[in-house]
Amino acid sequence: MIPAAFDLVRAESAEEAVSLLGEHGEDAKLLAGGHSLLPLMKLRLATPSVLVDIGRVRDLSSIREEGDELAVGALTRHRHLETSVVLATHAPVLRHVAGKVGDPQVRHRGTIGGSLAHGDPASDLPAAVLALGGSLVVQGPAGRRTIAATDFFTGFLETALRPDELLVEIRVPKVTGAGWSFQKFNRRAMDWAIVGVVAVHNGTTGVALVNMGATPLRATAVEAAVRGGSSAAEAAELAAEGTEPPGDLNASPEFRQHLARVLVRRALTEAGA
Amino acid sequence: MMLASSAEGSPTSEGCTVKVALSVNGTKQEHDVEARVLLVHYLREQCGLTGTNVGCDTSSCGACTVLVDGESVKSCTMLAAQADGCEITTIEGLASADGTLHPMQQAFHELHGLQCGFCTPGMVMAAISLLEEHPSPTEADVRDGLEGNLCRCTGYHNIVAAVLAAAGKS
Helix, strand or coil: CCCCCCEEEECCCHHHHHHHHHHHHHHEEEECCCCCHHHHHHCCCCCCCEEEECCCCHHHCCEEEECCEEEEECCCEHHHHHCCHHHHHHCHHHHHHHCCCCCHHHHHHCEHHHHHHHCCCCCHHHHHHHHHCCEEEEEECCEEEEEEHHHHEEECCEECCCCCCEEEEEEEECCCCCEEEEEEECCCCCCCCCEEEEEEEECEEEEEEECCCCCCEECHHHHHHHHCCCCHHHHHCCCCCCCCCCCCCCCCHHHHHHHHHHHHHHHHHHHCC | CCCCCHHHCCCCCCCCEEEEEEEECCEEEEEEEECCCEHHHHHHHHCCCCCCCCCCCCCCCCCCEEEECCEEEEHHHCEHHHHCCCEEECHHHCCCCCCCCCHHHHHHHHCCCCCCCCCHHHHHHHHHHHHHHCCCCCHHHHHHHCCCCCCCCCCHHHHHHHHHHHCCCC
């Protein structure tokens, strides 16, 4: 399978990428690691006329401590996340989840920014950033703005990013010493989660769901129940509330809702919530 | 280069060509390629290195695994244009000029880490990358580290044994 023809332009900086997006309009797409976009293009489900290659933008692939937060450059590869000493100390959940994305080859190329900007409800990293209560820094022609992760995912493969904006940084609070859990249910090692759950317990409890609807989701009913003093088992019963999970070869919507309740219970228990 | 059939929807234009300059198995290569050319097709058709196989063509099976700057990558999911400036190693680049096999190839040979052989180049490249990152893996590490490579003969037992042997743990 070969993608439909397109033009490729290379950006050397975030500013240049934004300017190229403005120049080429809505038919342009950003190319980072390409591990979400290229498969879609090979299937001709995406046929952008221009790709803006940001793979050479150097200053967007670091993991920095900034006060109470961690700032992760959008071009940071999954492999970098899963081996990061800073994350091991201050956000081990993000490190662990990154290490469960795809397989080693995918993790050598895929980037956290690409995974979030793709907005796939079946992806693992969006749920980690949601459960952590993170935010996303995007750069457009008028400068930078910050979007809370809860406001970022707007529909199936749709985000709050405007066509001329570039995701430059993911910010998550340091959760040093916090309880956490990632439950990923699948049938084959390198597959997408049939259902996944990320829980972070750090005074308050964040719980997010993978593959339980059109977007990556926060399990808000579960979070409220935990806040109100419910046990893990009681709170987990609310895991499927308000969700409309897909049905496919792997699982019916009803089975996914069952899995969500079981996996949330396990995640809350493991996180110590 | 092979073009997609019109049944899939003809592109409105041929797209641009880009210059790529990279090292493949230590040899400098420079070509003008269509932007949409995948690395695996570039290696097979422009460089004539057909040891890298196209298997599933959907980033699942790992048959097309090569090393990009020393790390395993599925070359069906990377544009040749993205490899500009990189060092690529394919299965052809492993043995010495005198034909001495790479230790991983030798281990696959001695322990018969293959059945039909189709997944073998990708398995060997993924295994080399794995040992680079985990020089002393357990059997579980090897099985986990090869999760991105499928052997449809289900010959995993000897493949895992070969990787452990190459790591000096047989």
